[in-house]
Amino acid sequence: MYQEIVADIAFAVEKEKRKESDVNLLVVSKTFSAADIVPILDQGARIFGENRVQEAQNKWPELKQKYENVELHLIGPLQSNKTAEAVALFDVIHTVDRKKIADYIAAEQIKQNRQLQLFIQVNIGNEPQKAGVSLDGLADFYAYCTDEKQLNIIGLMCIPPAQNDSGPYFSLLYKNAKKLGIEGLSMGMSADFKTAIRLGATYVRVGSAIFGKRG
Numbered sequence: 614m615y616q617e618i619v620a621d622i623a624f625a626v627e628k629e630k631r632k633e634s635d636v637n638l639l640v641v642s643k644t645f646s647a648a649d650i651v652p653i654l655d656q657g658a659r660i661f662g663e664n665r666v667q668e669a670q671n672k673w674p675e676l677k678q679k680y681e682n683v684e685l686h687l688i689g690p691l692q693s694n695k696t697a698e699a700v701a702l703f704d705v706i707h708t709v710d711r712k713k714i715a716d717y718i719a720a721e722q723i724k725q726n727r728q729l730q731l732f733i734q735v736n737i738g739n740e741p742q743k744a745g746v747s748l749d750g751l752a753d754f755y756a757y758c759t760d761e762k763q764l765n766i767i768g769l770m771c772i773p774p775a776q777n778d779s780g781p782y783f784s785l786l787y788k789n790a791k792k793l794g795i796e797g798l799s800m801g802m803s804a805d806f807k808t809a810i811r812l813g814a815t816y817v818r819v820g821s822a823i824f825g826k827r828g
């Protein structure tokens with residue numbers, strides 16, 4: 614399954630005349646065990662996403678010792694009391710979504726002398742139950758993160774409303790990233806990563822299409 618997705622992405626990248634190095638596959642390994650992840654590592658995958666700090670801490674330190682150059686991404690909500698662990702374990706966080714968490718990340722990075730790559734999560738469909746800053750608040754929040762907190766914000770991330778066509782939401786995220794002058798776009802999952810590649814994704818986050826259904 615992994616090789617199939619890699620081939621699908623390569624095909625989409627070619628078709629859309631994107632640069633191969635600009636589109637990264639983030640293998641979403643949440644809920645899957647180390648035993649499930651090892652075969653994917655053996656096939657060459659090095660960029661992985663987890664949505665819980667605790668779960669990632671249980672699986673990844675050992676895997677990171679065995680496999681060089683693993684890049685670990687946090688794609689789930691970050692609670693402030695988990696910031697120290699998150700900054701220590703992850704290389705990239707996709708879910709910066711409020712001032713408090715920006716403050717905590719900034720403080721921890723100084724303490725640990727680390728500089729992560731960060732995405733601002735945008736609540737692109739304005740859904741009350743979803744995390745993310747609203748489009749209205751995005752410019753101010755971006756300025757706060759970069760100017761006041763010196764955070765290395767490399768892009769925007771979104772999870773579009775489940776039932777709708779993702780295309781218009783991806784386009785909207787793209788436009789807003791352009792407006793801010795940032796390149797990174799974390800968008801597209803198993804069901805819609807080809808659409809996301811067409812509309813500018815730099816990271817597609819694919820789980821079930823690689824591992825099968827989550828239990």
Ligand SMILES: *Cc1c(COP(=O)(O)O)cnc(C)c1O
Pocket residue numbers: 641643664688689772802803804818819820821822
């Ligand atoms: C679980 C998850 C994914 C992967 O979803 P699939 O449909 O299994 O590919 C992507 N992004 C986030 C934020 C997730 O929580």
